[in-house]
Amino acid sequence: MLNWAGKSEAYRILQAQTCKTLTPQPAKSVNFDSTENIFIEGENLDVLKVLQKSYFNSIKMIYIDPPYNTGNDFVYNDNFKQDLKDYQEQSGELDEEGRLKLAFKKNSKENGHFHSKWLNMMLPRLHLAKNLLKDDGVIFISIDDNEQAQLKLLCDEVFGEENFVVSFIWKSRQNKDNRNKTGSSNDHEYILCYSKNFEYRALRGAERNTNQYSNPDNDPRGDWTSGNMVGLLPEDQRPNCHYELINPKTGINYGKPQLGWRYDKNTMQRLIDEDRILWASHPTGRPRRKVFLSELNDEFTGFSSIIGKDIYTRNGTLEIQGLFNERSFDFPKPTLLLKQLIEQVATNTNDLVLDFFAGSGTTAHAVMQLNAEDNGNRRFICVQLPEITDEKSEAFKAGFKNIAEISKERIRRAGKQIAENHPDKQLDTGFKAFKLTDSHFKQWQSPSAENLAQQIELFVDPVRKETTPDAMLYEILLRLGLKLTAKVRSENQVFWVCDESGQQFALLLETLSADLLDLVIFAQPKKVVTLDSLFNGDDALKKNAELQMNDAGIAFFVL
Structure with a gap:
């Protein structure tokens, strides 16, 4: 650490x-x-x-x-x-x-x-x-x-x-x-790359160069290129890949390379049966295999x-x-x-x-x-x-x-x-x-016994002075977990917001009435947010709105 x-x-x-x-x-x-x-x-x-x-x-x-x-x-x-x-x-x-x-x-x-x-x-x-x-x-x-x-x-x-x-x-x-006193020229920078989760492939990779693929023998399987078949490990580490390879048609014996072959006998026989081996014309040559373009699993290779x-x-x-x-x-x-x-x-x-x-x-x-x-x-x-x-x-x-x-x-x-x-x-x-x-809303500060009444008075209206509805709108979007690019339209002094999944939210930040609440409830948004100050102290209207929203299955928030 x-x-x-x-x-x-x-x-x-x-x-x-x-x-x-x-x-x-x-x-x-x-x-x-x-x-x-x-x-x-x-x-x-x-x-x-x-x-x-x-x-x-x-x-x-x-x-x-x-x-x-x-x-x-x-x-x-x-x-x-x-x-x-x-x-x-x-x-x-x-x-x-x-x-x-x-x-x-x-x-x-x-x-x-x-x-x-x-x-x-x-x-x-x-x-x-x-x-x-x-x-x-x-x-x-x-x-x-x-x-x-x-x-x-x-x-x-x-x-x-x-x-x-x-x-x-x-x-x-x-x-x-040439100004560096060490005698070297620092010509490079780094770009460190980290993934969030190693289970996912981090980078796409470089586009694979397919210019070497062609079909000179009109193989019905399409364009191909030749691939190396010489092995990678000595016989004591991979004995099943160390054997003599013989061309079944000409009888030429290619022996076994120092590192053996890349495939075991069963796999090699399958390649022979499928006519995928490019046989060398001389015993000292090395047979190669056909690699078909259509069989590549990925069109990208490693990114340098x-x-x-x-x-x-x-x-x-x-x-x-x-x-x-x-x-x-x-x-x-x-x-x-x-x-x-x-x-x-x-x-x-x-x-x-x-x-x-x-x-x-x-x-x-x-x-x-x-x-x-x-x-x-x-x-x-x-x-x-x-x-x-x-x-x-x-x-x-x-x-x-x-x-x-x-x-x-x-x-x-x-x-x-x-x-x-x-x-x-x-x-x-x-x-x-x-x-x-x-924030466009006042931040509550723990009051002392002396200023408790003053703090409560300040929060009769929690909205800061000179705050505009548009400014409050985007702060509320962030509080709701909505994107800044959520689709917003203003209609009948209501901000209608649509999130990425198509769900609708209604924000009442300018005016409020019983008729306007009925209009909003009829539209059946997922959530409704309004300001407490818009009720103008009408507790009956506020309680009625809460009950109506609850009956309609709408989440109701008052700020």
């Missing part, structure tokens, strides 16, 4: 509940009402907690590119003992107006807890991510030599050592770096652990420059690299891909591009902290005050470009934008 300073605190923050929610931002979205893609602006630890109920066991593939902890970059500094806002104010992470000023806390290599701080940041996020993966889901994590060893041990603990799939090696640098041939970081940089006409983001991953990973896992219609260190938005771009190329219908959820951009950077000068704004604009521009390049296809190149905020 990997142990480090602060590990127990990291588990405590994993288990701590969040009072955050996701608030819709239609104005910053593209095709908000119809798209199945999601972009969330906010700190990813709280976002992952908010998504637990609605997206548990729902994600087919996760890709993340977390901070590499080089000593020059920053890592999330989760605080375990203070209220986050208090901590941020004391540490200078919030400005005078309460806006996030520093997204990360610099982690110097001179710090005695250099690796510990990074592991404390990663542990709770990986545990929460594992919960979201489907049983046959897979996670890919980009990393370099600074934390590769620690990350491997951490993932062994979180996902299980038996669920380790492969450590991909990506040659990320095209040209050698050396990934991204001729794909470099500079390709990602050029993609950004092509979309923004400037270098708006440093060291973005190339979409070609992400497409290779997505193709290996997210192969089915409606597979969901999550990236909670979204950066410039490469994962979203790759999902949309791959859908355009193979007519897929994959969807993405991307999460990015609103980390402020350096005032000297090209991104800041172009008007992008934080990384999340760059991500959203990249998805907009990439989506528009992809749609223009494929005008004959119906593609989902939009996204629903959400922002991590405080």
